[in-house]
Amino acid sequence: xxxxxxxxxxxxxxxxxxxxxxxxxxxxxxxxxxxxxxxxxxxxxxxxxxxxxxxxxxxxxxxxxxxxxxxxxxxxxxxxxxxxxxxxxxxxxxxxxxxxxxxxxxxxxxxxxx
Amino acid sequence: xxxxxxxxxxxxxxxxxxxxxxxxxxxxxxxxxxxxxxxxxxxxxxxxxxxxxxxxxxxxxxxxxxxxxxxxxxxxxxxxxxxxxxxxxxxxxxxxxxxxxxxxxxxxxxxxxxx
Numbered sequence: 001x002x003x004x005x006x007x008x009x010x011x012x013x014x015x016x017x018x019x020x021x022x023x024x025x026x027x028x029x030x031x032x033x034x035x036x037x038x039x040x041x042x043x044x045x046x047x048x049x050x051x052x053x054x055x056x057x058x059x060x061x062x063x064x065x066x067x068x069x070x071x072x073x074x075x076x077x078x079x080x081x082x083x084x085x086x087x088x089x090x091x092x093x094x095x096x097x098x099x100x101x102x103x104x105x106x107x108x109x110x111x112x113x114x
Numbered sequence: 115x116x117x118x119x120x121x122x123x124x125x126x127x128x129x130x131x132x133x134x135x136x137x138x139x140x141x142x143x144x145x146x147x148x149x150x151x152x153x154x155x156x157x158x159x160x161x162x163x164x165x166x167x168x169x170x171x172x173x174x175x176x177x178x179x180x181x182x183x184x185x186x187x188x189x190x191x192x193x194x195x196x197x198x199x200x201x202x203x204x205x206x207x208x209x210x211x212x213x214x215x216x217x218x219x220x221x222x223x224x225x226x227x228x229x
Binding site for chain 2: 004031033040041042043044045048050055056090092096100102103104105106107108
């Protein structure tokens with residue numbers, strides 16, 4: 001049983017296009033995240049939602065818009081894609097009320113912008 | 115701001131030898147520290163955490179980590195490395211409230227275990 005699942009696994013698109021990545025978790029967690037891993041493997045948080053409310057919004061271009069229709073889903077829409085958006089995007093979830101709980105990660109979406 | 119540093123980009127060891135992956139932290143207040151492992155083309159998997167209590171924390175796959183407050187370190191260790199331990203390892207720290215949603219990662223250390 002996949003705990004945190006992302007689709008698609010790979011996404012190849014051209015500059016200027018708009019694309020979405022979907023994430024779903026079946027762990028019953030109340031908090032979900034988007035992280036970006038660049039070509040040097042560095043991980044940086046982009047957004048965090050708690051009970052569908054945006055909690056963390058790091059310095060991310062406003063071309064990136066997260067949407068959380070319910071606690072189990074967090075999608076990421078990217079407008080006007082640029083070459084620099086090429087990266088691996090990871091969704092994660094955790095239970096906010098259990099401060100000790102680790103994050104559970106999906107397997108990532110590798111985005112390539114050409 | 116909370117942060118962790120992993121001073122080594124790469125660690126190479128022979129199978130059967132001890133493995134150590136270094137991490138130092140900078141936090142205000144009590145540290146909440148984690149180790150994750152990333153295998154190729156996979157997401158991060160949780161290995162272990164330090165919140166409070168014993169300085170030696172045991173985790174998954176035979177890994178353990180030692181919390182050292184005086185040296186502000188949280189090194190990951192395994193007594194006898196396996197080839198299958200070859201992966202990318204991340205140390206992470208959780209921010210204190212109200213930003214405790216945020217888990218900040220080190221730059222990662224690539225571990226290669228040779229047969």
